[in-house]
Amino acid sequence: MKVKDLGEIQQDMLLFGGPYSNLQATEALLIEAAHRGIDAEHMLCTGDIVAYCGDPAATTDLIIEAGIPVVAGNCEKQLAAGALDCGCGFESGTTCDLLSAGWYAHANAEVRDDQRRFMGQCADIIVFSQGGKRFAALHGGVTDIARFIWSVSDEAVFAEEIAALEAHVGKVDGVIAGHSGIPFIRDVAGVTWINAGVIGMPPHDGKGDVRFAILSGGKAELCTLGYDVAAAKARMQDVGLVQGYHLAIETGVWPSEDVLPKALRH
Template structure:
């Protein structure tokens, strides 16, 4: 596995996952970072720069131009290898599996070899020191880059992934992850496991606003990101993508709960 240590980072650190080919959300995030005085050297992306939405090329170009640190997500790994699917491990025939065929093929056809080479060179783990604590950053899990880890998981899941991370990167006081699309903070026996959410898709809560995190003096603050979701949906329509995820951008609800634990599912009657 590839590991890159960023050294000591002074000041607030902006953490974000899953731009998901959503150019409008990415632009809004960079604008928020500028307003907060957070330079790209203090920004870390937990991967999946491209996925569901319609601006794969633009998002890759913007992230690369920014110079922020990026951890390889399963989408980056699969695209770099020119694999046939996104590698999420969706159950065959499920809604997520069916829809992934379209958005993955779109991204696969849109990105050139230079973009793929950049993806293939990304680290699996990033580490850094902030306010005297050392952090490890991964995409999903260490044992499986596409592993969905939820706040509701058993302690053993976190212990196993923590040990796998430290076997590569050395001791850490906290872990930062992405992939699952839902932000959370879980206090484990080893320390805090943080997920700042993703910016490219809402966290299945009925709001179009997405999420990112700011690590300030050792504390994670999850922030709401307001952006032009309608324009992002229009990009998906123009790209000829299925509109299921485009509707999700505006409704705030995912087209399927296939991957969600039962405790995190939302009854249809509770959706506005």
Template structure:
């Protein structure tokens, strides 16, 4: 596949993994503070894409991300924005509620981003690869083959396995689906750190990220929740231009709908995340 790949070489020390900032300035401010508190340098902070999305401050979010110096791949939203496409490319079913909402937030984001921010988005690679604790990891958005593919914990391993083969990886770090999870088979690990821009449909306004730790030269990972000023995020979204349903989700932690979710994940709505 013709993809721009950024190879970070061998990383060591704590490494921060996160995704789906979704224009949530308050969340990325809080996460940057966590990284600084933990002593994690910007080059060890890696985003699975969709820096821009549903919330009210796309320009400020991109500029803070750029200032921070963290690493990111492109999500489907970045690809569409930098190509000046007419929609977000999220692979929502036409006519669905998510599709309708995207016709509000995506043009809003387009209208707010400066040429400087768009130029920055054009520099982002499709995938990132790095070595960590003797394992090769590849960062993708949806999957290696399709940036907009929804891969969940319940997704059959046969859908995940080709990603490891194609990238010659031991670990796939992925985003897009909005839910944190890990799935391990045959010595291979699919790790989704979750997203920080929206709650994980678990009934809690806090959001999710993950930290790698190579203590004792082992590949260790832990999922964490992030608390931030979600009330301010929600208030800023109530501007008459963005979906009110998304501003409510920021507070309630419950998605407006489960259109994209498989049956298993749908049944877990509001029950908390089990990791």
């Protein structure tokens, strides 16, 4: 496990996951951060810069040029290794499994070698302190980078991941995670688990806006972000990514609902 320590942070932090090759949403997030007076050093991405949308290379460039700390997601790991699939952990035959072949092939064709090197250097875990609390950021889980952990997951799932995490980095008060795409904050076993959601895709709520979180004084708040959805959709259509996610960014309903627990289906 590659661990990066950001030290003690006094300022507010902007937490986000999954840019997902959505250049327009990533641009909007940087504008939002500037409006809030948050610089790139105090933003944190939980991985999967590249995925469903149409601009993998340009979105990666924007993240790199801004200087935002990034936790390695499964997409970063797979692209850095030159793998032929996203490594998302989808069950064989599910909609996610079938649709991932299209967007991953597009990303794999566009992402440059220098961007793969950047992805390969991303930390597996980023730790920092704020407001007297110690946080650790990861992608899906420590036991499995592509583990789907939801707001409705069993407490034992959280406890297992927290124990595995603390075996690497010591005691934490909060965990910042991504991968699953739907934001939530849940207190479990004395630790606050924060999933900030993703900015590249709406959280399957029937709306087009995406999510991020602000961490202030050691407390997290989930926030909503609007962006130029029409331009993002048009770009996906231009590059032939029309398997359903081009509609999802507009309708807010995933074509891959079968990956979700029944309690979170639309």
